[in-house]
Amino acid sequence: MQIGFFxxxxxxxxxxxxLDFAAEVGFDAVELDAGRHVREPERVADAVAAAKKLGLAVSSIAVVGNQLDPDRTKREAFRATTAAYCEASAAAGVPIVILFPGYDPSMSEDDNYADFAAHAQTLLADTQDSGLQLALENWPGPDNRFIGTxxxxxxxxxxAIPDTRFGIEFDPSHxxxxxxDHMRAYDEVADRVKMLHAKDTSIDKEVxxxxxxxxxxxxxxxxPGRGLIDWPAFIAKVRQHGFDGTIAIEHEDADYGWPRGDWYARxxxxxxALNFLRELMTP
Structure with a gap:
């Protein structure tokens, strides 16, 4: 199993x-944020080449945004950008593109699912020869209404999307x-898990x-390791199901400088987190 970070x-x-930081401390891979670190589809190949030069794999490229944006003009523009990222990722040998289905409150829930499914199937059809996989992250969105979470x-x-090239980037924290129960949830979708996110959640019961x-x-x-998730049990669970892909740390812990704090804290x-996961995965 490779360890990376978003x-x-x-x-x-x-x-x-x-990338210099990732290579220096011993990460295996990076999950690139399309909007912040790739910037545009035409730069995917250069970003992948820069990572490979340092011995890093690019596990995935995450295209963050609402694929069901209620503004139809914005939706179509964003979907066109997403399609371009998929094409460029496939050409550069990136195995997975991460999407966020989103939600359109002007449509029924069934229509939201049908609309996104049709969009995803088009992306899959357009990249069929490459073997590119698509995965949604199960983030509920800013208002907890995103579909498929x-x-x-x-x-x-x-x-609705029977093609097994479509799956999930499984984030237990959500x-x-x-x-x-994230352990039971994993059992239910294990055959569609393409990547893992390493992020934890704590709950203040008094609040x-x-x-x-x-x-x-x-x-x-x-x-990971600072919340409620039993990580040794979770890693054992995913291995039991045969997962041997990339687990990417998603650092959103305010105690370590997230989101805009000191670089060294972040x-x-x-x-x-890397050291924590390495220790867990060392026989």
Whole structure:
């Protein structure tokens, strides 16, 4: 299993700095943030080449945004950009492009699923010869309404997109804050898992008692090992299912400088998370 990290946490530094850091501390791979570190589809090949020169694999490119943007003009423009990233990634040998399905409140839930499924199938058809895989991250979105972020929603989406080149970048932290057993969820979607995100979640039960699930500040994302997830058990679970791909750290832990704090605090967080995972995975 390779260990990488999602470069979004180091969004304010040029890609060269990010790659130098990754190689220096011993990461195997990077998950590139398309908007912040690739910038445009035409630069995918150069970004991949720069990573490879330092001995790093590019596990994936994440195209962050709402694929179901309610503004139809913005939706079509973003989907065209997404398609260009898919084409460029396939040409550069990047195995996975990460998408966020999003949500359009002007449409019914069924129509949201059908619309995104049709879009994803077009992307798959256009890259069929390359073997490029697509994966959604199960982030519920800024208002907790994104589709395909629960076991039921994922099953619905996978039924609508039978091509097994489409799957999930499984992030257990999101399930934890939604009150969903991430271990059971993994069992239910294991055959569609393309990548893992290493991120944890902590819950302040006293705050939760006062404000309830619809309140604020009762949960927060943490680096792996600093929240509620039993990482040895989770790693054992994914191995049991035969997963041997990339696990990418997604650093969103405010104790280590996220989102715009000190550079050294942020890379300390990335490094400590890398060491934590390495120790878990060492026989």
């Amino acid at each position: 470069t979004s946490t180091l969004h304010d530094r040029p890609l060269s700095d990010v 629960t076991p039921a929603g994922l099953k619905k989406l996978f039924a 399930f934890v804050r939604l009150g969903i 939760l008692q006062q404000v309830g699930y619809h309140g604020e500040n009762w949960w927060r994302y943490r680096l 890379i300390k967080g990335e490094t400590e």
